Amino acid sequence: MALTVKVITPDKTVWDNQVEEIILTSTTGQLGVLSGHAPLLTALEVGVMRVRPDKEWKAIALMGGFAEVENNEIKILVN
Numbered sequence: 001m002a003l004t005v006k007v008i009t010p011d012k013t014v015w016d017n018q019v020e021e022i023i024l025t026s027t028t029g030q031l032g033v034l035s036g037h038a039p040l041l042t043a044l045e046v047g048v049m050r051v052r053p054d055k056e057w058k059a060i061a062l063m064g065g066f067a068e069v070e071n072n073e074i075k076i077l078v079n
Contacts (some may be wrong), residue, residue: 021034021052022050044078062076064079
């Protein structure tokens with residue numbers, strides 16, 4: 001089962017895609033999320049978000065923000 005990841009800025013949604021796995025840089029360390037993850041709300045540090053939509057990883061730079069994980073959907077709010 002896949003996760004839906006949305007990266008949302010004040011102006012627009014810059015990423016809206018299905019992935020198998022995601023790694024975020026939270027304020028308490030790196031956080032890996034797979035489908036079926038428990039609900040979570042966390043602050044994000046400046047760093048690299050890694051997503052795996054298929055067999056290869058993609059890196060996306062984030063300048064901090066917040067992430068919400070719920071019902072196999074991850075919403076990432078950034079500036």
